[in-house]
Amino acid sequence: MNTSLRRDRQDLLRAGLGHALNLGLPLLFVVIPILSFVVVSFWTLQDGQILLIPTLANYRTFFTDGSYLPVYLQTVGLSLQVTLVNVALSTAIALFIFRRTPRMRFLILMSFMLPLFMSYIIKVYSIRSILGQRGLLNEAMLGLGLIDQPIEALLFSRTAIFIALAVLYLPYAILPMYLALDRIPANYLAASADLGATPIQTLRDVVLPLGRPGIAAGAVFTFILTFGDFVTPQMVGGTQGFTFGRIVFSQFGLALNWPLGSALAVILLATTLLAVALAGLSLRREHVR
Amino acid sequence: MKQKAPFLDALLGLVAGVGLIALYAPLLATAALSFFQIVRVRGKLGFAPFSLDPYVALLANGEILAALSTSLVVATMSSLLALVLALMFAFYFVSARRGLGIAMQTMVFLPFLLPPIITGLSLLIAFREIDLGRGLVTIIIAHVVFIVPVVYRTVLVRLQLLGSSLTEASLDLGASRVQTLRYVILPQMRPALISGVLLAFAISFDETLITLFVAGSQTTLPIRLWAMMRVGFVPEINALATLIFLCTAAITFAIGLMQRAGERV
Numbered sequence: 001m002n003t004s005l006r007r008d009r010q011d012l013l014r015a016g017l018g019h020a021l022n023l024g025l026p027l028l029f030v031v032i033p034i035l036s037f038v039v040v041s042f043w044t045l046q047d048g049q050i051l052l053i054p055t056l057a058n059y060r061t062f063f064t065d066g067s068y069l070p071v072y073l074q075t076v077g078l079s080l081q082v083t084l085v086n087v088a089l090s091t092a093i094a095l096f097i098f099r100r101t102p103r104m105r106f107l108i109l110m111s112f113m114l115p116l117f118m119s120y121i122i123k124v125y126s127i128r129s130i131l132g133q134r135g136l137l138n139e140a141m142l143g144l145g146l147i148d149q150p151i152e153a154l155l156f157s158r159t160a161i162f163i164a165l166a167v168l169y170l171p172y173a174i175l176p177m178y179l180a181l182d183r184i185p186a187n188y189l190a191a192s193a194d195l196g197a198t199p200i201q202t203l204r205d206v207v208l209p210l211g212r213p214g215i216a217a218g219a220v221f222t223f224i225l226t227f228g229d230f231v232t233p234q235m236v237g238g239t240q241g242f243t244f245g246r247i248v249f250s251q252f253g254l255a256l257n258w259p260l261g262s263a264l265a266v267i268l269l270a271t272t273l274l275a276v277a278l279a280g281l282s283l284r285r286e287h288v289r
Numbered sequence: 290m291k292q293k294a295p296f297l298d299a300l301l302g303l304v305a306g307v308g309l310i311a312l313y314a315p316l317l318a319t320a321a322l323s324f325f326q327i328v329r330v331r332g333k334l335g336f337a338p339f340s341l342d343p344y345v346a347l348l349a350n351g352e353i354l355a356a357l358s359t360s361l362v363v364a365t366m367s368s369l370l371a372l373v374l375a376l377m378f379a380f381y382f383v384s385a386r387r388g389l390g391i392a393m394q395t396m397v398f399l400p401f402l403l404p405p406i407i408t409g410l411s412l413l414i415a416f417r418e419i420d421l422g423r424g425l426v427t428i429i430i431a432h433v434v435f436i437v438p439v440v441y442r443t444v445l446v447r448l449q450l451l452g453s454s455l456t457e458a459s460l461d462l463g464a465s466r467v468q469t470l471r472y473v474i475l476p477q478m479r480p481a482l483i484s485g486v487l488l489a490f491a492i493s494f495d496e497t498l499i500t501l502f503v504a505g506s507q508t509t510l511p512i513r514l515w516a517m518m519r520v521g522f523v524p525e526i527n528a529l530a531t532l533i534f535l536c537t538a539a540i541t542f543a544i545g546l547m548q549r550a551g552e553r554v
Contacts, residue, residue, distance in 0.1 A: 097305070
């Protein structure tokens with residue numbers, strides 16, 4: 001009686017400790033930090049001091065200051081462009097892999113995924129050394145006599161940021177797209193062919209509709225990652241590459257305005273959550289139909 | 290089986306080829322430049338003959354080597370810590386009430402789903418709130434927060450595949466919980482554990498965006514390189530990039546093979 005009571009108590013204690021550790025640690029290191037930056041976005045900055053006076057001024061600054069909203073919209077536009085191009089490219093590439101034999105699939109998929117594990121900063125640097133004004137591309141074209149002057153647009157411009165982001169984040173779109181295609185049962189394709197569909201019809205009416213979750217996931221990944229990236233625009237974009245992510249980061253560095261930076265980060269986070277919601281919604285509508 | 294569609298395949302193949310070139314050209318160019326440096330002789334450009342000078346210079350570059358060792362320490366510590374936590378979370382998910390498990394899982398996944406800039410600045414603010422100075426500790430905490438989801442996912446998939454019958458059999462046969470874990474569960478999960486840790490190590494070693502927020506005066510390798518690149522061109526970077534390229538390629542293929550082996554078991 002006594003020992004079983006003690007064991008009960010031990011079990012209860014163990015269970016309690018389990019809950020405390022498994023729910024407490026994520027709460028402490030994930031949820032509270034996120035809440036704290038949201039809270040900081042409502043604080044006041046005065047003479048370089050953060051005061052615990054609640055205010056909406058930081059958000060007002062975003063809408064009225066005139067320097068934040070345009071950059072925000074430009075960055076949304078840039079990220080959408082990269083997303084659109086990369087989703088199109090990765091759909092084609094995933095289809096290409098999908099149509100190989102199983103043995104080849106693994107190899108080709110791996111070679112597209114390998115750059116994902118390459119050092120991010122070195123990839124940015126490599127892309128810059130190709131694109132740069134004195135980069136390999138310009139030098140090669142100069143050497144071949146294709147151009148007389150280095151094309152300035154290749155570095156420190158929106159085009160350069162666009163290319164760099166597209167190359168950097170391409171594998172993130174290919175993987176979910178391919179995984180979605182991989183889940184399509186082979187007999188669906190056989191059935192479609194038996195019923196007289198041409199390969200193009202099968203592709204359009206069977207494969208792509210079933211691959212929609214992959215397209216949505218790839219689009220969301222690409223948008224979130226390009227929208228939040230603040231190092232690539234700075235490395236290849238120079239002063240022209242002033243994206244929203246860079247503005248947020250600079251508030252925690254040189255500009256040293258944490259409340260404003262937090263407010264801008266809340267807007268950044270809200271934008272990415274909106275992207276996720278839209279992607280989810282587009283999938284749900286497909287189900288209803 | 291799949292229908293033949295030569296035109297479609299050619300078109301898709303073309304896009305795939307362009308994609309591969311775009312992904313690899315920068316890396317290959319960097320590798321080539323590490324052996325054949327570009328030199329400018331009387332305004333004309335040319336390649337210098339093959340040399341290993343950048344590699345020699347790399348070995349003498351104390352700043353890079355110091356940052357490299359910091360990165361190795363951070364990646365080792367954080368991937369091992371992440372493994373322990375991921376195991377704990379995975380066992381909790383399969384044993385606790387479903388709602389609690391999902392609550393835990395949602396929180397654990399958040400840092401990986403959010404843009405890194407959000408994870409970085411929220412940790413920065415949290416560290417300041419508790420007066421934890423930026424340094425090695427904050428970097429390791431931030432990396433653990435970021436990589437636990439990856440290891441957790443790998444471990445959980447394997448654990449769920451394992452099912453509960455082995456554990457129950459072991460407990461029925463009189464083994465203690467610790468013995469069951471040590472002799473039954475962990476050996477079965479070895480491929481998942483190893484590939485999870487390798488993946489975590491690779492991500493931590495490379496992490497840049499979050500680290501920039503929480504690093505302070507400590508510099509990991511990516512931060513050091515970032516600072517060097519802003520100043521200008523350093524030939525050693527090409528050499529280092531090539532070495533890292535080779536190492537990651539080897540590790541990635543090892544992970545891939547291991548995960549395939551794990552699936553087959």
